Amino acid sequence: MEAGVFRQVAPVLVVDDDTDWGMECAFALRQMGYEPFVASNADEAQALFRTHDISIAIVDYNLPGLDGIALIRELSRYADEHERQLRFIIATGHATKDIAIDAMRASAADFLEKPISPVDLRRALQRVQGLPEAVGERKVLLDRMSQLSGELQRLAGLIDEPVPSAHLGRPAEIAPVLPGGEVDSAQLRKFIKDLLRKESKRREIGGGELFGDPTWAMLLDLLLAKIEARRVSVSSACIASGAPMSTALRLVRRLVDEDVLCRLPDEQDKRRHFLVINPKFEQPLMVYLTEQLHSGG
Template structure:
């Protein structure tokens, strides 16, 4: 992949945007440095996590790139502090990690809206930097290879489709939009809301059904997964629905769901699954629940209104709480 080459990027005061680069591995840290400089950022600091924790007293850059593949108490504490500092300063964070440490890393970033990349290569990190640059006004793009241009176009299309699908799903579960017209801001439904016109009330709509037995939901998930034995799995990629099904089964089982488990259930690369989870949390479809035993970790669950809509869906297809489950 050819390098991105941007003119230096500046804030409203005319100062070049800065980047803080943290990572314990020399080669990825230098690669991040080259990508950030190529994108127009001035490097404020580039060091290991330990060096930053023990010696840095300056402010964070406008962008903070972190490479974190091992986890201990000191690292967890540093990541949590970075999250708080970035949220206060408005710094944008891009954090690269691996599946084995995802739960711990995800739990550390509850405030700053960090982009978390899992088992990612350089291309995904460059795209993440590009998403940060997309928020900078009057950005001048000097040179972009045709390969990179197509990559950014695909990302734009993917994010656009993701937002449209989540907005449509949210619109079915929540009533109307708020007065400010935000894409993911919805008013609470009135007590008599049915989701239909007043003259088209649905019998039994006011009764909220229960979720079916978890075994029935798991069987439905298993049947969906069987398709991949006969067709290309990419034909059926539907992470939002797979996330909802997995969380519905977990709710029926009264089980907590870690973000790592949910990424696996989504059936897409973990970085893509995290984007879906983040947007669904922002749309109030899902809840991020701090672990009561470890405040640096978090679980994901269905919002109550989402669970009600899932129960109504299951009832509509004949999968009800009183149905006996036939072994698969």
């Protein structure tokens, strides 16, 4: 009985400079029966770890100053010196295979991509508490990397490479007749990809989202998905926006609330949702892009 009570009040350290996400994560942890401690930087995290009996830490990969991987190494060194156990979960809003590899090398027990659902968070915590050895930890991370690989390849294809035909499926029937003539889906697809490429380069000039337009990038990606007859998950749409994951997630919520986007549940995985543009906005957007294409804009 006492062991069960201990698990219910197990302290968990959350380290993220995004205070909104930190508070959301802390709320979810409390709902699950954990005791959250939230830090916004490495110094706060180290101070909390030294003064509390924390054995699990959820660390954001991109932290100001000392990054997430470096912080994990510092906390691990301190834990070893004081004979304490500490397991890590890496969280990131911009997931890449390199980050997953870094997490594995730093002996992180799990790897989560934002937005993180309460179900995924609970399962990650259960895995962390139940993994008996490093072999199990590596398997979890390798599985994560495998799942991530397909998504990253698709996003890379939007910017630099043609999308492999195996991922396209049959082109969707979209607005067969528009002002100015019939829509050429191949030309329109190329035009939208060019716009996404320009949007990406514009973000790079500003060092991130400063010069970008996350809403427009997200809508372009969803329109492209319609042409290519593929589905776009919420996390994929967030990544395509170019904004930090928490910012992009708030944008998705607003667009859904304003009926610009619609969320569709995945019939095979009830935890996941796909996004589509509301038809009453999709048609005008297609007309606008087609006119831009025909005018050379």
